[in-house]
Amino acid sequence: MEKMISIWFFIGLLLVAYGVIILGAGIYDYLNPIKNTVVLAELHAGIWWGALILALGLYWAITEAPKKD
Amino acid sequence: MIELTSFFQAAETSRLVQLGVLDITVIALYFVAVIGIGFYLKRFTKTGEDFFLAGREMTAWICGLSFVAANLGSLEMMGWAASAYQYGILAAHWYWIGAIPAMLFLGIVMMPFYYMSKTHSVPGYLKLRFGEGSRAVSAISFAVMTILMSGINMYSMALVMKVVLGWDINFSIWSASLTVAAYVFLGGLLSAIFNEVLQFVLIWLGAALIPIIGMIEAGGWNNLVNRVATNVGRSDYMNLWQSLGSFQDNPMGIHWTGIVFGTGVVISFGYWTTDFLVVQRVLAAKDLRSAKMASVIGAAFKMMVPLIVILPGLLGLGLLPDKLVGEAEAAATGAHSYNEVLPLMLARYCGPGLLGLGITALIAGFMSGMAGNISAFATVWTYDIYRPLIRKTASDGHYLSVGRWCTLLGVLVSIGTAYLVMQFESIMDYVQQLFSFFIAPLFGTVILGMLWKRATPAGGVWGLSLGTLSSIGMWLWVKADPSALRIIAFSPDAKDMAENMYRALWAWIVCVLVTVVVSYITKPKPEAELQGLVYGCTEIPSDSDVGLLRRPAFWAGVVMVVLIALNIIFW
Numbered sequence: 001m002e003k004m005i006s007i008w009f010f011i012g013l014l015l016v017a018y019g020v021i022i023l024g025a026g027i028y029d030y031l032n033p034i035k036n037t038v039v040l041a042e043l044h045a046g047i048w049w050g051a052l053i054l055a056l057g058l059y060w061a062i063t064e065a066p067k068k069d
Numbered sequence: 070m071i072e073l074t075s076f077f078q079a080a081e082t083s084r085l086v087q088l089g090v091l092d093i094t095v096i097a098l099y100f101v102a103v104i105g106i107g108f109y110l111k112r113f114t115k116t117g118e119d120f121f122l123a124g125r126e127m128t129a130w131i132c133g134l135s136f137v138a139a140n141l142g143s144l145e146m147m148g149w150a151a152s153a154y155q156y157g158i159l160a161a162h163w164y165w166i167g168a169i170p171a172m173l174f175l176g177i178v179m180m181p182f183y184y185m186s187k188t189h190s191v192p193g194y195l196k197l198r199f200g201e202g203s204r205a206v207s208a209i210s211f212a213v214m215t216i217l218m219s220g221i222n223m224y225s226m227a228l229v230m231k232v233v234l235g236w237d238i239n240f241s242i243w244s245a246s247l248t249v250a251a252y253v254f255l256g257g258l259l260s261a262i263f264n265e266v267l268q269f270v271l272i273w274l275g276a277a278l279i280p281i282i283g284m285i286e287a288g289g290w291n292n293l294v295n296r297v298a299t300n301v302g303r304s305d306y307m308n309l310w311q312s313l314g315s316f317q318d319n320p321m322g323i324h325w326t327g328i329v330f331g332t333g334v335v336i337s338f339g340y341w342t343t344d345f346l347v348v349q350r351v352l353a354a355k356d357l358r359s360a361k362m363a364s365v366i367g368a369a370f371k372m373m374v375p376l377i378v379i380l381p382g383l384l385g386l387g388l389l390p391d392k393l394v395g396e397a398e399a400a401a402t403g404a405h406s407y408n409e410v411l412p413l414m415l416a417r418y419c420g421p422g423l424l425g426l427g428i429t430a431l432i433a434g435f436m437s438g439m440a441g442n443i444s445a446f447a448t449v450w451t452y453d454i455y456r457p458l459i460r461k462t463a464s465d466g467h468y469l470s471v472g473r474w475c476t477l478l479g480v481l482v483s484i485g486t487a488y489l490v491m492q493f494e495s496i497m498d499y500v501q502q503l504f505s506f507f508i509a510p511l512f513g514t515v516i517l518g519m520l521w522k523r524a525t526p527a528g529g530v531w532g533l534s535l536g537t538l539s540s541i542g543m544w545l546w547v548k549a550d551p552s553a554l555r556i557i558a559f560s561p562d563a564k565d566m567a568e569n570m571y572r573a574l575w576a577w578i579v580c581v582l583v584t585v586v587v588s589y590i591t592k593p594k595p596e597a598e599l600q601g602l603v604y605g606c607t608e609i610p611s612d613s614d615v616g617l618l619r620r621p622a623f624w625a626g627v628v629m630v631v632l633i634a635l636n637i638i639f640w
Contacts (some may be wrong), residue, residue: 004113004486007106007131007263011270012095014102018095018274025091039417040282046423053274053426 005066012060019054025051088234092425099271099429103264103436106253110260111408120257120472121189121448123353131266132292133358133366136350137374138265138442141272146378146434147225150414151407154393155383156321156566157297157306158326158639159313160380160625166324169368169632171341173625175351176364179342181609183352183521184360185601190445191345191515198518198602199529201457206257206533207511208453211345212446214507216479218346219442220486226435228408234428242487245432249439250480252289254473255448265350268433269370275430276377279411282418284383286466296387306386309639316560316567323567324559331570333576336504339512346445357610361621368628372635385410389417442483449477465640501543503567509573510536511581521588522596522603528588536580543572 026046033041114120127135152160188194192211196204223242230241252260279529287293296343298304305312305319312318341347351367354360385393391405393413399406406412415427451472456463514533517524546553547568555561558571599606612620 001114005109007266008101010106010263011267013273014098014267015270017098021091021095022422022426024418027418037451038420040286041420043282043285045278045282045418046420049274049278049423052447 003066006064008060009064009066012057012062012064015053015057016061017057019050019052019057021050022046022052023050071488083437088425088428089421091422092428095422095425096429096432099433100296101399102267103252104248105262105268106263107255111255114257114259116254117451117469117472119259120469121444121452122349123257123259123262125353126355127262127353127359127363129354129359129362129366131262132351132354132363134263134269134370135265135353136347136363136367138260138269138437139350140347140371141374141434141437143267144432145374145438146272146276147228147408147411148221149378150382150385150411151409152566153379154385154410157301157386158309158379158383159319159321159323160329160382161309161639163337164371164375164379165632165635166328166370167337168341169628170333172364172371173628174338175348176361176368177622177625179515179519180351180360180364181357182534182602182604182607184354184357185607185609188352189246189452190449191348191511194602195514195518195529196453196457198599199514200526202526202530202532203514205458206455206530206537207514208449210507210511210537211449212454213451214503215346215442215446215616216482217486217489217503218481219439219446219479220489222435222439222442222625223483223487225408226432226439227510242484243300246278246439246480247437249443250477250573253440253443254476257472257476258349258444258448261440262350262353264440265437267483268437271426271433272430272437273304273377275426275428275433276381276411276415277421278418278423278427279414280376280380280384283381283388283414287384289385293383293387297383300386300392307383307639309636311640316562321566322560322562323570327558327567327570327574331574332549335509335512335573336570338516339508339577340504343511343515344508345449346441348449349445350441358615358619360613362368362624363614365621365624365628367370368625372628372632377421381414382410439480439483440551443476443479446479447472447610450475452481501566501573505569505573505576506537506540506544509577510580513577514584516583517522517584518603520604522599523588523593524584525588525591525593527591528584529585531587532580532582532584535583536576539579540572540576543575585622 010045023046026044026049029046030044113124118124149160149163183194186194186197188197190208192204192208195207213527223246226245227238227241230236231238246491251447256263284290284293287296294307295308303320310325313323313328316322316324326428351363354363361364389410393407393410394402394404395492396408398404412431413431415424415431419427451468455471456468510533514529517532518529543557547557552561554568557575558568560567596606601607613623617623
């Protein structure tokens with residue numbers, strides 16, 4: 001009987017992708033601050049929030065990865 | 070990606086913000102993920118038990134998160150943020166006293182009866198307890214309510230897409246609802262639950278930035294309180310209880326009795342303990358202790374949801390430069406409405422990528438709520454309407470097939486109801502109306518059925534029927550004669566929300582009184598037939614064989630203590 005992959009693994013993969021996108025965009029905005037149009041853009045939320053998402057995603061993607069029997 | 074961008078942009082008319090390629094990538098990845106999970110789980114959905122109850126193999130954490138996520142539909146995010154803007158922190162009552170005690174009661178007191186009876190649904194429990202009559206009434210009313218609620222989710226999502234992105238409402242409704250239909254069709258409750266856990270994580274990651282950055286902009290809680298008082302010209306928007314001593318002294322026009330007995334008892338216990346949409350998630354647990362713990366885990370997370378829903382509404386009240394208005398005024402003047410406060414706050418703080426994640430959080434909330442409604446509808450339709458009333462004997466495969474196609478049918482009917490919602494001033498008023506019609510009397514029937522062995526089948530069906538009819542009757546009465554409000558809600562000043570609370574309370578009282586009176590004049594079931602269904606006739610397994618930290622009752626106590634502390638802090 002096929003063993004079901006944990007939902008946390010799928011969540012981890014998606015968050016890794018999101019983390020890379022948001023962190024990347026945050027770094028780009030940091031280097032090109034003219035484009036920022038949101039309130040409190042100087043906090044650079046994309047950088048720290050993207051890093052948090054990436055770390056969370058990596059944790060689940062690695063610890064919940066399907067294991068070969 | 071360029072084609073996808075063009076596709077989305079083609080649907081745009083006007084917009085609050087413009088998504089970049091990164092934002093659209095984030096949203097597109099989400100759609101790929103939920104559909105992909107549906108396809109992956111289809112291979113594990115081979116029987117009716119798999120499709121309708123996820124094989125009863127879920128852990129407490131999965132069930133608990135799914136339990137909250139299924140409730141995190143549009144009414145949670147858009148509706149309550151709008152209510153927080155409209156009524157202030159009073160809206161938090163629907164998360165705390167209006168949810169937590171009931172969720173804990175479900176887990177600790179009621180779950181043993183639901184779980185041990187091995188029922189597929191709440192109407193299924195009523196069939197075991199009272200007979201076919203009660204099941205038919207509750208199943209049909211639940212099916213109607215669920216489809217209407219599903220319409221709310223669709224409309225809310227489409228509204229967000231219209232306000233934030235300028236997408237056409239029809240485009241949004243069809244794209245999201247067909248996605249939900251696809252993954253629930255493929256994997257049933259299993260797919261719905263797994264996606265709800267994913268959606269739960271995305272909702273928090275996407276929405277949590279608003280309160281974090283918002284509180285920085287406001288300069289802390291005390292400054293926010295002062296800003297709100299200045300903007301609205303009164304100081305009672307930020308207190309939970311202080312202004313509830315009279316109907317006139319608070320923004321909602323409600324008395325504390327309405328909050329405690331209407332919201333805290335009837336509506337809350339009715340929704341969290343008898344609405345099959347949420348109860349179905351807990352019934353999928355692998356054992357009774359997991360089912361009980363899932364309710365406690367759900368309650369703990371529910372208690373934190375105001376951070377991403379109520380607080381953004383309050384921040385909007387304190388920080389947004391323009392005043393938001395009701396839907397009708399917004400349509401006439403071109404101003405933004407209460408229902409748009411959450412997307413407005415999102416657009417205020419979120420840059421490229423983050424905006425896509427925030428929009429994904431909103432879409433995820435809508436889709437989890439919609440999937441919850443659709444999967445519950447499919448179960449109740451198949452097991453409680455189709456099987457007993459239309460085709461009594463058929464193979465498990467046949468009922469599985471009916472459930473799958475019912476998923477698509479439910480989505481299509483829901484799309485029709487989405488357009489009905491547009492005429493309501495506040496989304497939450499519409500929701501509370503539905504609750505007062507169907508959920509409040511159902512709670513009266515279920516709670517008497519579980520705790521009072523003298524309740525008879527005739528009492529159950531008459532109480533439920535007359536309770537529901539009385540609620541609809543009171544609503545029609547006030548529509549025909551607005552002065553009736555002083556009788557139903559004790560005050561001509563009562564707003565829609567307060568009226569809904571009191572109507573729910575009356576409907577519950579009617580249900581209970583009719584059930585008790587009819588039960589005393591009709592013959593009860595023998596006690597032997599009530600085993601596993603009623604308190605006093607059922608031996609409930611004890612948790613004493615596990616350590617303190619693994620006992621659901623211990624954690625329920627911890628959650629209650631935190632709840633009391635929160636009410637004191639924001640008194």
